[in-house]
Amino acid sequence: MGISIELEVNGASVSKEVEPRLLLAHLLREELGLTGTKIGCDTSQCGSCTILLDGQAVKSCTVLAVQADGSEITTIEGLANGEYHPVQQAFWDNHGLQCGFCTPGMIISCVDLLGTNPQPSEDEIRHGLEGNLCRCTGYHNIVRAVQDAAETMNG
Amino acid sequence: MYPSKFDYHRPSSVQEAVQILSGNPDAKVLAGGHSLIPVMKLRLAAPAALVDIGRIGALQGISRSNGSLRIGACVTYHEIANSADVQAAAPALAEAAGQIGDRQVRYRGTIGGNLSHADPASDLPAAALALGATLHVTGPGGSRSVSASDFFVDLMMTALQPDEILTGVEVPVAQAGTGSAYAKWEHPASGYALCGAAAVVTRGAGGSCTGASLCFNGVSSTAVAATEVAAGLVGSDLSDAAIDSAVGNLSIPDATGDMFASAGYRQELAKVMGARALRTARDRA
Ligand SMILES: Cc1cc2nc3c(=O)[nH]c(=O)nc-3n(C[C@H](O)[C@H](O)[C@H](O)COP(=O)(O)OP(=O)(O)OC[C@H]3O[C@@H](n4cnc5c(N)ncnc54)[C@H](O)[C@@H]3O)c2cc1C
Ligand code: FES
Ligand code: FES
Numbered sequence A: 001m002g003i004s005i006e007l008e009v010n011g012a013s014v015s016k017e018v019e020p021r022l023l024l025a026h027l028l029r030e031e032l033g034l035t036g037t038k039i040g041c042d043t044s045q046c047g048s049c050t051i052l053l054d055g056q057a058v059k060s061c062t063v064l065a066v067q068a069d070g071s072e073i074t075t076i077e078g079l080a081n082g083e084y085h086p087v088q089q090a091f092w093d094n095h096g097l098q099c100g101f102c103t104p105g106m107i108i109s110c111v112d113l114l115g116t117n118p119q120p121s122e123d124e125i126r127h128g129l130e131g132n133l134c135r136c137t138g139y140h141n142i143v144r145a146v147q148d149a150a151e152t153m154n155g
Numbered sequence B: 001m002y003p004s005k006f007d008y009h010r011p012s013s014v015q016e017a018v019q020i021l022s023g024n025p026d027a028k029v030l031a032g033g034h035s036l037i038p039v040m041k042l043r044l045a046a047p048a049a050l051v052d053i054g055r056i057g058a059l060q061g062i063s064r065s066n067g068s069l070r071i072g073a074c075v076t077y078h079e080i081a082n083s084a085d086v087q088a089a090a091p092a093l094a095e096a097a098g099q100i101g102d103r104q105v106r107y108r109g110t111i112g113g114n115l116s117h118a119d120p121a122s123d124l125p126a127a128a129l130a131l132g133a134t135l136h137v138t139g140p141g142g143s144r145s146v147s148a149s150d151f152f153v154d155l156m157m158t159a160l161q162p163d164e165i166l167t168g169v170e171v172p173v174a175q176a177g178t179g180s181a182y183a184k185w186e187h188p189a190s191g192y193a194l195c196g197a198a199a200v201v202t203r204g205a206g207g208s209c210t211g212a213s214l215c216f217n218g219v220s221s222t223a224v225a226a227t228e229v230a231a232g233l234v235g236s237d238l239s240d241a242a243i244d245s246a247v248g249n250l251s252i253p254d255a256t257g258d259m260f261a262s263a264g265y266r267q268e269l270a271k272v273m274g275a276r277a278l279r280t281a282r283d284r285a
Helices: A024-031 A086-093 A103-116 A122-128 A140-154 B014-023 B036-041 B077-082 B084-089 B091-098 B103-108 B111-117 B124-130 B227-233 B240-248 B263-284
Strands: A003-009 A012-018 A050-053 A056-059 A072-074 B007-009 B027-030 B049-052 B062-065 B068-072 B134-139 B142-147 B152-154 B165-172 B178-186 B193-203 B209-217
Touching: A012 A024, A024 A050, A050 A103, A056 A103, A056 B103, A086 A103, A086 A140, A103 A122, A103 A140, A103 B103, A122 A140, B014 B027, B014 B049, B014 B134, B014 B165, B027 B036, B062 B084, B068 B084, B077 B091, B077 B103, B077 B111, B084 B091, B091 B124, B091 B178, B091 B193, B091 B263, B111 B124, B111 B165, B124 B178, B124 B193, B124 B209, B178 B263, B193 B263, B209 B227, B209 B263, B227 B240, B240 B263
Parallel strands: A003 A072, B007 B049, B027 B049
Antiparallel strands: A003 A012, A050 A056, A050 A072, B062 B068, B068 B165, B134 B142, B134 B165, B178 B193, B193 B209
């Protein structure tokens, strides 16, 4: 029993017939080939599946594709616009990643964080990223990357 | 992980949603999905149908009228925490919503879902109870209102019937002299409340306490009111010493112990968090 949905993913319109139980993370990765979005825990904890749904950071493993019908979605693949998004560049410059598995979700959450709070304190950054777990970096360079991106974006 | 198969309905009105629910005993309401989808993925729940109420216009929005604030069931934590109206009229509720989970969870989870799910460690039940909220419910037979004190029945059990929908929450607007606050001690890994305390305090013209309420999440199977503490505060000068002495009498006979914290530990934690919430509420009164 398929349900027709229409969405805009990284600026392109997408029409699909989906099973109601299809998760948004699986739609993106398996049906649309956008494997930048990762599935880490699959239990709503780690944030590696974070994408922007109508501009808000959400965990795509905990949203049904049918719930996203009519929405605009941005994944890590949609952030760069000819050149890297300032947050992507700042992660590069500050060594804000090691294995890189958490990075797409982490960067999307940072974009959301800086959108709502353009000049976050260190504490606000750590608190603002509590929905994204990183097993490698110990978070210090991620915090530096966010501070650096904030400067670039405000400058 | 996939949930098992289900039919999907997206009604556009509360009436339509209630009709679908009453015709499908195995159907469940889907709001923010941040409790329901995880348990369906783990196959701990396998409803035959989901009724997605997320787009029903009547369940959205926050409005203020006649001394109360009405919050639609599908309003998210993010909206509540950032609403100037809620921050002014019911700071404890804004504070509780702002401390739920993480920013991603707060964009999806809804007040209606949180109260209907009634997880003992959820943050909103104690706030609703302390603030004296009224919950509006619609079923096939019509609409009714339930006070928060009658809504939470037991562990994940509420006064809602399976074919009823929580449509909105009404919270009295704090009058001059009234302050409220929410203080949470969270489990460091899950972020859920080991103990969350919601306090409301009213001061009379002379500065002494004329009304108080202190409620807890996380310490027993359902949100509980510490009536003996509230009674002990009325008439006092609300000094730190008066608050400490009233909270010293706190007793939660059915406090729960689990792998994270014993019942005794939670009981002591409740005294500390209760006193913190009361002090902040007093400073706002
Ligand atoms: C990582 C993570 C961390 C979390 N941390 C916290 C936390 O710290 N504190 C906290 O309080 N919660 C926490 N939660 C739970 C979260 O708040 C959920 O959003 C909430 O428990 C359920 O609300 P929902 O809108 O997502 O409802 P859903 O998941 O859609 O529904 C939950 C239940 O309520 C029923 N229901 C929903 N809406 C209605 C309605 N209007 N009428 C009748 N029945 C209805 C559904 O049928 C279902 O049984 C966390 C969740 C996650 C994934
Ligand atoms: S995969 Fe979605 S939160 Fe971990
Ligand atoms: S860089 Fe490896 S998990 Fe974050």
